[in-house]
Amino acid sequence: MAVEAKAAEGVETRGFEAEVARLLHLMVHSVYSEKEIFLRELISNASDACDRLRYAALTEPALTADDPGFRVELAIDKDGRRLTIADNGIGMSHDELVANLGTIARSGTSAFVEQLSGDESKDVNLIGRFGVGFYSVFMVASSVEVVSRKAGSPEAWSWTSDGAGTYAMRHAVREGRGTTITLTLRTGEDEFLDAWRLKKIVKTYSDHIALPVILKGEGEEGADETLNAASALWTRPKAEITPEQYGEFYRHVGHAMDEPWATVHWKAEGTIEYTGLLFIPTNRPFDLFDPKRESRLKLYVRRVFITDNCEALLPGYLRFVRGVVDSADLPLNISREMLQESALTAKIRAGLIKKILSELDKRAADAEAYKAFWDAFGAVLKEGLYEDFERREQVLKLARFRTTKSGEGVISLADYVARMRPNQTAIHFITGDAAGVGHSPQLEAFKARDIEVLLLTDPIDDFWTGVGLDFDGKPFQSVTRGDIDLSLIPEAAGGTQAEAAPDADIATLIAAAKLALGEQVKDVRVSKRLTDSPVCLVADSGDMDMHLARLLRAHKGADAAGAKAVRILEINPRHPLVKALAERATRPGATDALEDAAHLLLDQARIIEGEGPSDPVAFARRLSDVMVRAVA
Numbered sequence: 001m002a003v004e005a006k007a008a009e010g011v012e013t014r015g016f017e018a019e020v021a022r023l024l025h026l027m028v029h030s031v032y033s034e035k036e037i038f039l040r041e042l043i044s045n046a047s048d049a050c051d052r053l054r055y056a057a058l059t060e061p062a063l064t065a066d067d068p069g070f071r072v073e074l075a076i077d078k079d080g081r082r083l084t085i086a087d088n089g090i091g092m093s094h095d096e097l098v099a100n101l102g103t104i105a106r107s108g109t110s111a112f113v114e115q116l117s118g119d120e121s122k123d124v125n126l127i128g129r130f131g132v133g134f135y136s137v138f139m140v141a142s143s144v145e146v147v148s149r150k151a152g153s154p155e156a157w158s159w160t161s162d163g164a165g166t167y168a169m170r171h172a173v174r175e176g177r178g179t180t181i182t183l184t185l186r187t188g189e190d191e192f193l194d195a196w197r198l199k200k201i202v203k204t205y206s207d208h209i210a211l212p213v214i215l216k217g218e219g220e221e222g223a224d225e226t227l228n229a230a231s232a233l234w235t236r237p238k239a240e241i242t243p244e245q246y247g248e249f250y251r252h253v254g255h256a257m258d259e260p261w262a263t264v265h266w267k268a269e270g271t272i273e274y275t276g277l278l279f280i281p282t283n284r285p286f287d288l289f290d291p292k293r294e295s296r297l298k299l300y301v302r303r304v305f306i307t308d309n310c311e312a313l314l315p316g317y318l319r320f321v322r323g324v325v326d327s328a329d330l331p332l333n334i335s336r337e338m339l340q341e342s343a344l345t346a347k348i349r350a351g352l353i354k355k356i357l358s359e360l361d362k363r364a365a366d367a368e369a370y371k372a373f374w375d376a377f378g379a380v381l382k383e384g385l386y387e388d389f390e391r392r393e394q395v396l397k398l399a400r401f402r403t404t405k406s407g408e409g410v411i412s413l414a415d416y417v418a419r420m421r422p423n424q425t426a427i428h429f430i431t432g433d434a435a436g437v438g439h440s441p442q443l444e445a446f447k448a449r450d451i452e453v454l455l456l457t458d459p460i461d462d463f464w465t466g467v468g469l470d471f472d473g474k475p476f477q478s479v480t481r482g483d484i485d486l487s488l489i490p491e492a493a494g495g496t497q498a499e500a501a502p503d504a505d506i507a508t509l510i511a512a513a514k515l516a517l518g519e520q521v522k523d524v525r526v527s528k529r530l531t532d533s534p535v536c537l538v539a540d541s542g543d544m545d546m547h548l549a550r551l552l553r554a555h556k557g558a559d560a561a562g563a564k565a566v567r568i569l570e571i572n573p574r575h576p577l578v579k580a581l582a583e584r585a586t587r588p589g590a591t592d593a594l595e596d597a598a599h600l601l602l603d604q605a606r607i608i609e610g611e612g613p614s615d616p617v618a619f620a621r622r623l624s625d626v627m628v629r630a631v632a
Ligand SMILES: Nc1ncnc2c1ncn2[C@@H]1O[C@H](COP(=O)(O)OP(=O)(O)OP(=O)(O)O)[C@@H](O)[C@H]1O
Pocket: 041, 044, 045, 046, 049, 087, 089, 090, 091, 092, 100, 101, 106, 108, 131, 132, 133, 134, 135, 179, 255, 256
């Protein structure tokens, strides 16, 4: 953390973590046009600090007894070119100052730093997409002092920096708890010393903050002035809240920078009362695929912030939802642990899920807007198909799919069913990588019969398709697994099939291939799925789907249960190569050539699956032997 720590006359100079130094360099040289967002970030932090103290005071009331009125105060010192933002929140200890303002502790900021290209003109635009919290002050300030006193502690500490590689820590004096941040503004940033400008900024970005943001001494006859509405946004009547205010509030609670894709604000009344103000983001939050799959919803009890880490409030598959739930029915002194188990929490959870799913259902009517949502969060929502047994049908109805016929668009299962071919009884799908899945040879017979196939490319697809779901009475069936019989479905017009090799010859070829390949395949058989390619691999009906097996091998190693299942090699009796080999198989002395051919066919099928030959050296040798014979 500290590159260098030097104690001289009570001053401790420390180096910023390398990533912070990079970030600060960008801030200091920033030409970002909306520099005023630094104030939003500081007020947002101050409000969070007050929320956290209010919660701590539930169990330790002495923490706030001397100064119960939470607030944020802004003060301007024109002569000194200084702007001060002070709060009476929880404050920071020496170690917290070092940890929070010297390193990158937030996932959002580290995602930001990861994206930095070194090209400043490009990087500056990232500021608007990520937000950089506290560090944004260096866009406007030549030096910054943070004086903080942790609630309950007599000691205060000062953190100072000019944003150039190091910061200094020293003892300080602060009357009462909280944090005071003093910015010395750079030349050219005088607008932030102007009371009108500050009022405007607070009104625009921080009106929703639930505690008063006060401008000191700039009102009539030097009076203090409260600049924001200072009441919790979710408690205000919907009709009085503008979309801009909802948007700012979303960015504050969601630690986000985008616009909400959907806003749902309602009051639940009945067995349990609560207010919900939920947002579905437009963009994927950075921690969306974090293995912890935590929900970030903020829970309040009668406007006192309790936690933003209550797993029991939202299932993992809705973890992209941001916002606030405030209930008067939960006890104020409820612990985070009790919350997880409370029957009231379970009721709220059921209410939230219902509201979110029905909102999605409503919005699905606008196909284009819904596709934007689906592209961002569909992969997560589909986890519900696997884990929310009760609501599978609802989620399935909300799901959208790319298919062999959808082009760049997506379709619903209802669309799929409506387009099913005569005598088609199942919903066919293939799982795989986005780049290759649409070209798999296993799809050939489906294309020949004009049967639509769902192209599933999210890792979760391999899981939910294995739980025996159906839609509208139609089961899901993988095109790469088990026996497939499409003979009852008419071929598409214009399709002509080449003559197949005689059955007896094919039987001889199959026998020779089985002998040559031994344990490497479970079976060799005539394919009903191929029309153009000579071979493909399929999984046996009881075995794991091939794509899932590959995923498991990649993540858990070759020994993972089911990952090793041996596949079936299918051959296409109408393909010229197979026909020639079948003919050759009936002639005497064919064994060696057929052995090479069988291995090459298997390797070819493996390559098409994206797996590579099982023995690359042997593959290369066989291939050159065959080529030599061909050109000799
Ligand atoms: N006024 C404050 N009082 C107490 N702690 C603070 C204050 N300002 C910042 N902090 C601490 O410093 C941390 C880093 O702040 P920073 O603004 O960089 O990120 P953040 O607030 O966590 O995230 P975001 O900017 O996305 O809201 C905070 O998480 C908080 O712990």
